[in-house]
Amino acid sequence: MASRATTERVPTRVPRTRRLVRPELKRELWLSIAIVTLAVAVPLVSGSTYWLQAMLLANVYLIAASGLNILRSQAEQMSFGQGAVLGVSAYTMALAIGVWGFSPFNGALLGFAAGMMAGLLMSLPSLRVQGYYLALVTMAGALALPEVFFLFEDQTRATTGVNVLPSGINDIAFWRLDWLTIVILACSIGSLVLTGVVRSSRFGRQLRVAGASPEAAATLGLRPGRLRLLAFALASVCASLAGVLYVLLIQYVAPGSFTLALSILLYFVVVIGGAGTIAGPIAGVVVLYIVPEVGLVSLLDYRLLIYGMIAYIVIFLMPDGVVGGLRRVASSLRKKAEPGGGIALAALLMNAPPAGARAQAGARETGAALLKAENLTARFGRVQALDGISIEIGRGEIHAIVGPNGSGKTTLLNALSGLVTVDQGTVWFDGEDITPVNAGGRAARGLARTFQTPRVFGDMTVWENVDCGPSRKRSSTDWIEKALQGVRAQWDGIAAHTLPHGQRRSLEIARALHRAPTLLALDEPAAGLSPAERQELSSLLRAVVAATGASVVMVEHDLELVWNAADFISVVDAGKVLVTGRPADIRHMPEIRQLFAGVTDVPG
Amino acid sequence: MDEAVIILIRGIGSGAVYALVAMSLNVIYNATGVLNFAQGQLLVVAGVLTYLWYPDSSGAGSLPWIAVLLAVTLVVTLVSALQGWLTLLPMRSGSDQHSWIITTIAASIVIGAVMVFVIGPRTLALKNPFGFFPLAGTQMPYVYLAISVLAVVVHVALRWFQRRYLVGLALNALSQDLDAAKTAGISTLPLQILSFAIAGAILGLTGYLGGHVIGIAESSALHYVIFGFIVAVVGGLGNNTGALVAGPVFGVLLMFVSFQVGGSVEIPLALAVIVVVLMLRPEGIFGRLHARRV
Numbered sequence: 046m047a048s049r050a051t052t053e054r055v056p057t058r059v060p061r062t063r064r065l066v067r068p069e070l071k072r073e074l075w076l077s078i079a080i081v082t083l084a085v086a087v088p089l090v091s092g093s094t095y096w097l098q099a100m101l102l103a104n105v106y107l108i109a110a111s112g113l114n115i116l117r118s119q120a121e122q123m124s125f126g127q128g129a130v131l132g133v134s135a136y137t138m139a140l141a142i143g144v145w146g147f148s149p150f151n152g153a154l155l156g157f158a159a160g161m162m163a164g165l166l167m168s169l170p171s172l173r174v175q176g177y178y179l180a181l182v183t184m185a186g187a188l189a190l191p192e193v194f195f196l197f198e199d200q201t202r203a204t205t206g207v208n209v210l211p212s213g214i215n216d217i218a219f220w221r222l223d224w225l226t227i228v229i230l231a232c233s234i235g236s237l238v239l240t241g242v243v244r245s246s247r248f249g250r251q252l253r254v255a256g257a258s259p260e261a262a263a264t265l266g267l268r269p270g271r272l273r274l275l276a277f278a279l280a281s282v283c284a285s286l287a288g289v290l291y292v293l294l295i296q297y298v299a300p301g302s303f304t305l306a307l308s309i310l311l312y313f314v315v316v317i318g319g320a321g322t323i324a325g326p327i328a329g330v331v332v333l334y335i336v337p338e339v340g341l342v343s344l345l346d347y348r349l350l351i352y353g354m355i356a357y358i359v360i361f362l363m364p365d366g367v368v369g370g371l372r373r374v375a376s377s378l379r380k381k382a383e384p385g386g387g388i389a390l391a392a393l394l395m396n397a398p399p400a401g402a403r404a405q406a407g408a409r410e411t412g413a414a415l416l417k418a419e420n421l422t423a424r425f426g427r428v429q430a431l432d433g434i435s436i437e438i439g440r441g442e443i444h445a446i447v448g449p450n451g452s453g454k455t456t457l458l459n460a461l462s463g464l465v466t467v468d469q470g471t472v473w474f475d476g477e478d479i480t481p482v483n484a485g486g487r488a489a490r491g492l493a494r495t496f497q498t499p500r501v502f503g504d505m506t507v508w509e510n511v512d513c514g515p516s517r518k519r520s521s522t523d524w525i526e527k528a529l530q531g532v533r534a535q536w537d538g539i540a541a542h543t544l545p546h547g548q549r550r551s552l553e554i555a556r557a558l559h560r561a562p563t564l565l566a567l568d569e570p571a572a573g574l575s576p577a578e579r580q581e582l583s584s585l586l587r588a589v590v591a592a593t594g595a596s597v598v599m600v601e602h603d604l605e606l607v608w609n610a611a612d613f614i615s616v617v618d619a620g621k622v623l624v625t626g627r628p629a630d631i632r633h634m635p636e637i638r639q640l641f642a643g644v645t646d647v648p649g
Numbered sequence: 650m651d652e653a654v655i656i657l658i659r660g661i662g663s664g665a666v667y668a669l670v671a672m673s674l675n676v677i678y679n680a681t682g683v684l685n686f687a688q689g690q691l692l693v694v695a696g697v698l699t700y701l702w703y704p705d706s707s708g709a710g711s712l713p714w715i716a717v718l719l720a721v722t723l724v725v726t727l728v729s730a731l732q733g734w735l736t737l738l739p740m741r742s743g744s745d746q747h748s749w750i751i752t753t754i755a756a757s758i759v760i761g762a763v764m765v766f767v768i769g770p771r772t773l774a775l776k777n778p779f780g781f782f783p784l785a786g787t788q789m790p791y792v793y794l795a796i797s798v799l800a801v802v803v804h805v806a807l808r809w810f811q812r813r814y815l816v817g818l819a820l821n822a823l824s825q826d827l828d829a830a831k832t833a834g835i836s837t838l839p840l841q842i843l844s845f846a847i848a849g850a851i852l853g854l855t856g857y858l859g860g861h862v863i864g865i866a867e868s869s870a871l872h873y874v875i876f877g878f879i880v881a882v883v884g885g886l887g888n889n890t891g892a893l894v895a896g897p898v899f900g901v902l903l904m905f906v907s908f909q910v911g912g913s914v915e916i917p918l919a920l921a922v923i924v925v926v927l928m929l930r931p932e933g934i935f936g937r938l939h940a941r942r943v
Contacts, residue, residue: 123750174927177684180750181878182927185920188875190917217835305871316751349765353758360751361739 048449065244066238071178074241077324080234081107098294099339101226103330104233105290110314110326111236112283117312118321120276121256123176125309126167126183127284129190132303134160134288136194139207139298149212149293156292157285164281171273175259183546187308191300206299209292229290236283240323243279248477250278250513253502260464261500265514265560266488310334317359319368321504328367386539390551391581393528394588398647413476415440415596416492416564421470423620430456431467432620433580438564438613441590443597445607454608455497455568457617461598462494462566463487475563484487485546493562497569503542508533510541512558525558525593547578551585558593565589567599571606577605583610651786654899656904658784661860662793664900665800666859670877671884671892672803673848673855679735679887680823680844683740683749687732687756688852689874693764695725695856696865700773704769714778720852728848732756733842757870764867771871776858783795795856797897820844872916878921885933 066074081104088096113127138156141147147155170182194203201207214224243249255262255269256276262269292298310333318329337352344351363370416438423431430453438444446454459465461472463484472480479487488494501510511529544552550570557565570581570586583606586597601607607614608628615625616636624636630638677685685918696899698721703714735756739748779791811817819840822830830837854863862878863873884891907915926933 123747170924170927174931177750178882178927178931181684181875181882182920182923184871185875185879185923186918188872189916189920192913195913196911196917236798313751313754316747346766347762349758350762353755353762356755357735357752360748360755363749364739 055458065245066241069079070241070245073323074237077237077327078234080324080327081237082230085226085230089226092221094280096339097226099335100286101229101294102291103335103339104229105287105294106311106314106334107233107326107330108236108290109284109287110311110318110329111240112280112287113311114240114315114320114326115243115249115252116276116280117315119256120245120252120273122171122185122273122276123180124167124171124277124280125180125305125308125312126186127144128303128305129183129187130160130164130167130281130284130309131288131291131311132190132300132307133163134285135291136201136207136288136298136300138289138292138301139209140201142212142292143207143209144202146435149214153289153293156289160285160288161278161281164277164284165274167281168274168277171277172270184305184308185525187305191304194300201300203300206297209296209298210298212293214293215504225290225293229294232286232290237323237327239279239283240326244321244323247512247516248275250505250509251515253505254500254513257502258500260484261494261496263464263484264462264488264492264494265556266485267515297359311508313356317356317366319366319370320370322366322368322372325366325368332367386535387544387548388536388539388551388555390555391585392586393532394585394592396528413440414438414473415475416461416598417473418457418461419471419473421457421472422468423456423460423465424468429620431460431470433470434617434620436461436615436622436625438596439599440563440596441594442612443586443590443599443610444613444615445611446598446600446615446617447602447604448623449608452618453620454617456620458494458566458568458598458600462492488560491561491563492566493564494556494566495550495553495557495568495570497572499546499553501541501544501549501552503540505541506537507539507541508537510552511536511559513556514560525561529555529559547574547581550574550578550582554585554589558589561593563595565595565597567597567601569600569602571601571603579606584605586610650656654784655787655789656908657901658789658793660901660904661897662796662862662900663904664880664897665797666855666863666896667873667876667880667899668800668872668892668896669796669851669855669859670882671881671896672800672889673851674877674881675875675887675889675892676807676820676848676851677844678881680820681733681737681749681841683736683753684878685733685845685848686750686753686871687760688729688848688877689870689872690757690760690764691724691725691729691732691849691852691869692856692859692873693865693867693870694728694760695721695853696773696775697764697768699857699860700768700775700865703776703778718854718857721857722850725853725856726846726849728760729852730842730846732760733845736845736903737838737841757874761867762872768867772864772866773860775865777861778858782797790861792858792861793888795927796855796862799854799858800893800896803854804889807847807889811838816840816843878917880918882923882933883926885935888933888935891933891935 084100085097085104088100109127109131113124116122116124116127128258134156137159138152141155142152144150145568166187167183171179174182176535191203194201198204214228216223218227220222248620251262251267252272252275253268254484255272259269263273313324313333315327316329317333318327319325332351337348337355341348341351359367363373365373414437418437419435421431422429432453434453434457436444436446436457446457448454456465460467463479463482463486467480470480471478474487474490474492477490479490482490501531541549541552554565554570571582574582586599587610589595590597611628613625616623616629624631624634670692673688674684677683699717702717702720730751736749736752739752777790777792777794781788781790782790811821819830820843822833823837823844824838876899880896881892882893883899884893899919902922903918905913906918
């Protein structure tokens with residue numbers, strides 16, 4: 046993991062913002078490239094055609110598996126259709142060259158295009174369903190593919206299969222090396238590099254957020270559906286390429302080569318090798334393909350038995366896959382503590398120039414509310430969650446929404462941030478009617494949001510967690526962005542899983558601030574915090590308002606925090622606002638006394 | 650007209666098999682959240698054992714049919730319980746909640762490999778244990794009726810078990826809220842293994858009666874389980890009443906279309922069914938829409 050000691054040179058140097066592969070991934074990437082190169086070079090030098098052919102096919106599978114690795118681990122899409130995409134690409138190419146008389150180059154292009162089309166079809170259900178439903182649909186697709194070939198027997202020659210004659214690419218380039226070997230090795234290395242680049246990129250982190258928590262992604266201004274389709278497209282590029290290379294290498298296709306078993310093999314290769322790692326698919330191909338199919342060729346009858354047992358045993362012993370397991374062993378041997386540390390967001394905000402405060406004061410003079418919601422109504426089945434609720438949030442104020450469980454507080458927050466569609470009512474934001482605008486559009490207008498359970502990715506660094514929204518165009522000018530860039534290198538050295546719970550809240554707030562919001566909606570920010578952390582949160586919220594001029598609206602159960610931090614309090618019950626006002630003005634009301642009983646700060 | 654009756658009876662019969670697979674999937678899903686991909690292969694085990702142990706026509710060394718039925722059911726129940734234990738074992742320790750996808754498919758592959766050793770890669774022609782009845786000018790095997798009755802009986806029995814007995818109630822509690830059930834002091838692992846055993850028993854009975862209806866082949870194991878999943882999803886995952894209704898409808902639809910076009914259209918058609926249902930109504934026909942917690 047991250048091991049750069051960067052703390053001391055933080056203030057002096059702004060780190061390079063563009064780097065293709067994160068430094069801590071470089072060693073793994075070079076090692077992976079070395080392994081695949083050696084795997085091809087050794088049989089080539091020793092002159093073993095059998096092993097060379099086996100290793101080249103293993104590399105073809107590796108290309109498809111690397112694509113699936115991005116889809117499965119980065120975008121968290123459970124697809125069992127990768128083998129089918131490979132199959133469509135390979136079969137179409139073989140038909141184009143072997144039957145329809147295309148040139149090898151045009152045939153390969155057609156095959157690649159057909160594979161991409163199949164990948165697009167596989168990806169469409171992901172817009173509607175996730176998790177094992179998606180696994181099931183893609184699995185049904187992969188199961189149906191060979192049947193479809195047989196259904197169109199006259200066109201596909203399914204019973205005999207299709208032969209493809211060797212072409213120019215099978216010629217020797219120099220020495221014993223043919224062009225195809227060079228191309229396969231290059232593509233296989235390319236797929237490894239692609240994995241590393243995607244993992245290091247903001248795009249990869251966007252995929253991650255969209256996959257793990259679509260609603261969090263939407264409130265960051267990302268479009269989860271589009272990101273999923275892009276992830277499928279990347280995976281399909283790899284699978285279609287693998288299909289093309291498969292035809293060039295094997296020179297024969299039949300429906301039996303592209304059954305559901307191939308898709309399952311590729312999925313297994315990713316998860317058992319070590320999902321999310323660069324070297325994982327290599328380890329997966331070794332233990333699931335090379336060992337049972339090639340290594341133990343004398344035990345061919347027991348092939349499937351061995352394959353199934355290896356899969357079970359690896360998952361049982363190493364739930365994170367071979368590479369994940371090895372890494373865990375290595376780090377426990379080294380006994381080196383992971384670089385930890387904290388993030389001091391409040392201190393960062395204290396240094397803000399007074400510009401933010403001025404903006405806030407100006408807004409107060411005009412008196413126009415930042416957000417105004419009128420008569421919001423939402424019903425879930427028999428539950429009337431919002432019953433004609435109205436609320437106004439001024440500029441630069443902290444507005445707390447309190448009320449008993451089930452009173453509609455979170456639903457109200459969801460309705461404001463666009464995650465819940467209201468049946469009736471209007472929401473104005475900054476003078477604009479945003480009722481028909483979805484969560485992403487509201488995020489783009491400056492509405493940010495955090496959730497009850499922090500959406501923090503433990504295996505990424507703090508900075509990676511902060512910087513996972515869409516790229517911003519006007520970013521470099523505002524102060525908060527500069528301040529965050531100042532701590533970027535330091536935060537990029539802290540593994541997020543080392544952060545205590547309270548700091549994860551700060552991280553989420555930092556993520557929201559990175560979007561330069563004008564309204565920050567927080568859902569129970571104090572849940573699970575210690576008394577000291579609550580105190581810090583309170584001053585952090587004050588600092589946010591002072592430094593950025595943004596408003597904060599929060600749902601909170603901790604009434605002491607509410608009483609101390611909020612400028613306005615709205616008491617919600619049964620989907621309606623009972624009371625709203627400044628703490629000082631409403632403290633004598635009976636609803637407040639009842640709700641705030643036991644909070645020492647409320648004078649009798 | 651006659652054709653329609655035959656399609657209907659055969660469709661309902663094969664649909665009943667998928668409904669039974671779907672119900673066995675539901676039992677495990679409700680108790681554990683696992684979709685057990687090995688259940689197609691367990692159905693194959695039941696079919697293979699029925700084939701091996703069934704009294705042959707010569708009558709030499711043969712067992713009465715009820716003894717075979719009980720023996721098959723018992724063995725499949727035990728295999729399923731063992732497989733369940735092996736599936737649940739890695740899930741209890743790690744943080745990864747999706748290990749079951751790998752372990753159940755791996756179990757399916759291993760059981761399949763063993764089955765190929767036993768009978769080889771062929772489709773078994775299982776005998777029809779109950780003779781025929783005349784229908785629309787042909788002889789219709791009684792098993793088509795028997796398997797449909799079995800589906801109803803299993804549905805009623807599961808319902809009764811979950812309401813009448815404490816263990817059944819506890820299983821029901823798991824389906825409502827696994828974490829809450831744990832907190833309430835229900836020891837979940839034995840109950841979850843029990844759910845695998847119950848599913849195994851259902852598959853044992855189904856394999857004995859249904860083998861003749863759908864034809865048992867090791868290579869079709871995933872096909873059975875995916876059809877079972879489709880029926881379960883169409884009916885609403887976890888909902889046995891939904892499965893009982895969706896199964897025969899699905900079966901008749903497949904039978905009708907393959908009668909018109911040919912058998913190879915069966916799986917693409919099933920894919921179309923699941924895609925259409927998930928696009929239009931992801932929670933299934935009888936399913937409840939779970940509100941997402943944000």
